[in-house]
Amino acid sequence: MAILGQIRSRPWLLMGMIALALLAFLVNPESLDKVFGKNPDILGKVNGEKITREEYNDQLFVLQQQADQQQQPKSGLEEQAWQLLVQSKLVKQQFEKMGFEMTEDLFWNQLQYDQMFAQNQQLFDEKGNFKLQELKKEIETLQNTNPEGYNQWLKTRKTIEYRIMARQVFANISTGITTGKKEAEELMKQRDQLADIDFVKVDYTSYIQKNKIKATTEDLSNYIKQHPVMFKTEPSRNLGVVFFPSLPSPADDAAVQKEITKIFSVGTDESGGKENFINTTNDSMFVMANSDIPFNNQYVQATQMPQGLKGKIETAAVGQTFGPYKEQNLYVVSKLIDKKPSDSTLSKHILIAYKGAERSTATRSKEEAKKIADSLMAAIKGNPAKFAEGLKLSDEPNAVERNGSVGWTTPESQFAPPYLAFLASNPKGATGLTETSFGYHIINVEDKKAGTMGYKVAHLVKTIKPSEATEAEVDKKSRKFAQQVLGKSFNDFVNIAKKSNYQYSNAKSAKRFDGQLQGLGTDKDGEIIAWAFDKKREKGDSEIFTVDGTGDKIVVYLNGKQEKGLADPESVRDQIETIVLNKLAAKQISDKIGKATSLDQVAKTFATTKQSAQVNILNPSVAGAMEPKVAGAAFGVKKGAISNAIEGGTGVYVLVKKNETINKQPGDAKQFTESVTQRNSGMFGQAWLKSLQDNSDIDDYRIEIWSKLGTQQ
Numbered sequence: 281m282a283i284l285g286q287i288r289s290r291p292w293l294l295m296g297m298i299a300l301a302l303l304a305f306l307v308n309p310e311s312l313d314k315v316f317g318k319n320p321d322i323l324g325k326v327n328g329e330k331i332t333r334e335e336y337n338d339q340l341f342v343l344q345q346q347a348d349q350q351q352q353p354k355s356g357l358e359e360q361a362w363q364l365l366v367q368s369k370l371v372k373q374q375f376e377k378m379g380f381e382m383t384e385d386l387f388w389n390q391l392q393y394d395q396m397f398a399q400n401q402q403l404f405d406e407k408g409n410f411k412l413q414e415l416k417k418e419i420e421t422l423q424n425t426n427p428e429g430y431n432q433w434l435k436t437r438k439t440i441e442y443r444i445m446a447r448q449v450f451a452n453i454s455t456g457i458t459t460g461k462k463e464a465e466e467l468m469k470q471r472d473q474l475a476d477i478d479f480v481k482v483d484y485t486s487y488i489q490k491n492k493i494k495a496t497t498e499d500l501s502n503y504i505k506q507h508p509v510m511f512k513t514e515p516s517r518n519l520g521v522v523f524f525p526s527l528p529s530p531a532d533d534a535a536v537q538k539e540i541t542k543i544f545s546v547g548t549d550e551s552g553g554k555e556n557f558i559n560t561t562n563d564s565m566f567v568m569a570n571s572d573i574p575f576n577n578q579y580v581q582a583t584q585m586p587q588g589l590k591g592k593i594e595t596a597a598v599g600q601t602f603g604p605y606k607e608q609n610l611y612v613v614s615k616l617i618d619k620k621p622s623d624s625t626l627s628k629h630i631l632i633a634y635k636g637a638e639r640s641t642a643t644r645s646k647e648e649a650k651k652i653a654d655s656l657m658a659a660i661k662g663n664p665a666k667f668a669e670g671l672k673l674s675d676e677p678n679a680v681e682r683n684g685s686v687g688w689t690t691p692e693s694q695f696a697p698p699y700l701a702f703l704a705s706n707p708k709g710a711t712g713l714t715e716t717s718f719g720y721h722i723i724n725v726e727d728k729k730a731g732t733m734g735y736k737v738a739h740l741v742k743t744i745k746p747s748e749a750t751e752a753e754v755d756k757k758s759r760k761f762a763q764q765v766l767g768k769s770f771n772d773f774v775n776i777a778k779k780s781n782y783q784y785s786n787a788k789s790a791k792r793f794d795g796q797l798q799g800l801g802t803d804k805d806g807e808i809i810a811w812a813f814d815k816k817r818e819k820g821d822s823e824i825f826t827v828d829g830t831g832d833k834i835v836v837y838l839n840g841k842q843e844k845g846l847a848d849p850e851s852v853r854d855q856i857e858t859i860v861l862n863k864l865a866a867k868q869i870s871d872k873i874g875k876a877t878s879l880d881q882v883a884k885t886f887a888t889t890k891q892s893a894q895v896n897i898l899n900p901s902v903a904g905a906m907e908p909k910v911a912g913a914a915f916g917v918k919k920g921a922i923s924n925a926i927e928g929g930t931g932v933y934v935l936v937k938k939n940e941t942i943n944k945q946p947g948d949a950k951q952f953t954e955s956v957t958q959r960n961s962g963m964f965g966q967a968w969l970k971s972l973q974d975n976s977d978i979d980d981y982r983i984e985i986w987s988k989l990g991t992q993q
Contacts, residue, residue, distance in 0.1 A: 464956060540604050910935065
């Protein structure tokens with residue numbers, strides 16, 4: 281499965297869909313439909329076309345898999361999955377409206393251009409030809425031998441089809457984007473024209489500070505109403521959040537230090553036994569019985585030691601102990617058990633996985649896997665060259681291309697212990713069969729070389745945790761705060777929290793499927809969001825939550841409910857307040873300027889100075905600020921005349937044009953026209969898709985369905 285192995289080894293490229301019953305309900309969908317009026321398996325519609333639960337689950341899982349590969353949080357991807365699914369539906373609808381059809385020929389012909397394949401040179405032969413027939417054979421084999429894997433391919437294919445359709449749609453639309461001769465000539469003229477101006481600028485920031493201008497909620501609301509398309513919003517909640525972390529107190533720290541010191545040097549048996557970490561004759565069993573972290577039997581290099589052992593372990597004698605020392609939230613005592621040179625081993629393997637093995641997608645039973653592995657092992661013993669053929673059956677991604685190699689490893693490498701044990705006990709050239717949690721491995725030891733010194737160290741570890749008394753104090757503090765703010769205004773909530781130096785944050789626009797709250801980020805975030813969207817919830821409600829496993833407390837205050845429509849002014853204040861303030865200032869400044877007769881008069885009125893600049897329409901920079909309105913006015917006003925007040929981006933301008941000149945740029949009209957067309961085509965795709973989405977009939981039933989069922993899962 282060479283090519284499919286390539287795909288599996290790059291899951292972050294996949295927009296394929298792998299079924300995951302994340303949102304399955306143990307109820308009858310038909311009965312739910314009758315009770316709730318919405319089929320819980322239909323989460324929405326795009327221009328009448330259904331979005332099913334299965335599609336949504338598949339898309340969400342792909343994003344979670346991608347996040348996992350990139351070591352990013354897997355939560356909070358629900359809304360992104362929804363948006364990708366909506367856009368895919370819209371593209372498919374446009375594809376069909378254009379009269380296209382997703383045929384088998386179109387799919388296979390376009391496959392090599394898909395992002396999953398196009399940039400992977402190993403999927404092309406030495407002449408640059410795509411290995412299509414080889415891929416088809418692998419898929420056919422998959423269909424006959426691995427139904428689960430074949431089903432995953434079908435899900436993957438569906439998303440590849442969406443991408444093929446998108447390329448076809450965008451290619452046809454962008455073909456119609458052209459630049460006419462007259463348009464190009466006008467743009468070239470604007471590019472080459474320069475205007476020399478004198479001007480006075482009244483800066484918004486300085487003016488607002490001097491005149492103490494404030495933006496009221498009504499001011500914000502008026503701006504939103506003037507720009508409704510920009511502020512269309514989905515349902516959201518404005519939440520005040522105060523976080524009470526359950527952290528160990530100094531007394532808790534001291535208690536843990538005392539406990540580990542006793543186990544280390546005094547003894548563990550209250551009845552009189554004196555076995556301790558120094559005198560124990562069985563270090564591994566002692567650690568297993570008394571440590572919060574299990575015993576590690578591997579040899580580790582000095583560079584991989586805890587900070588408390590750096591520079592000490594190299595000169596230590598076997599049996600020597602160190603500590604107690606502190607590592608973050610742990611107290612540690614370490615004992616050197618053994619040291620020896622750590623060999624490096626180069627190996628390769630064939631993995632035969634089975635259903636239930638770690639990270640396995642195989643459907644075969646463990647017995648079937650063992651039978652295949654034994655048969656392969658027998659064949660390879662008879663003829664070592666059979667190892668290469670056996671790689672085609674390996675369940676390790678990209679096994680054939682890598683020749684089954686896992687590279688150089690040492691006893692401290694993060695590999696399955698039975699695998700490392702085989703390498704340690706077998707010489708160069710040996711081949712054998714061993715089992716790990718991943719399945720059955722046929723391993724070949726390719727080479728061995730002596731490495732650096734390895735150290736086997738027993739670590740007695742105790743975690744510094746908050747005591748029951750500390751957790752009780754955190755609980756008391758959070759409940760007292762919750763009582764203080766009960767029935768109070770949001771301002772009271774904020775002021776009390778800040779006065780007490782509590783950890784306060786404000787999630788102003790929390791969406792139902794955000795997954796995480798801005799400024800928080802705990803395992804309780806999803807439950808808090810669900811609480812806020814409960815239909816019974818009213819503005820002013822507050823609640824206290826406990827984070828499972830940590831004892832942290834969270835007090836939440838519902839400050840506002842934004843339903844679908846135009847954004848609540850206060851929820852977007854951070855985004856638009858500066859713009860609104862500038863507009864308020866611009867009106868006042870313009871009124872004061874009135875019909876100015878000279879730049880000197882304007883400069884005197886606002887205690888500023890007259891400046892000079894050279895401006896161009898296509899590059900409208902004025903004294904370091906991009907001001908297209910000012911550039912436009914410079915070419916619109918008569919030479920020597922004073923302009924009206926111009927509301928710019930950074931201030932109000934008044935200017936006088938002194939002169940116009942032409943600075944002819946190199947390049948002919950054809951090159952310029954092609955450049956403009958290419959630029960416009962590149963900008964068009966996303967703008968077109970957004971416009972298409974804004975003007976489509978999109979129904980989202982998710983909040984309604986989850987609210988009635990009481991859970992998302």
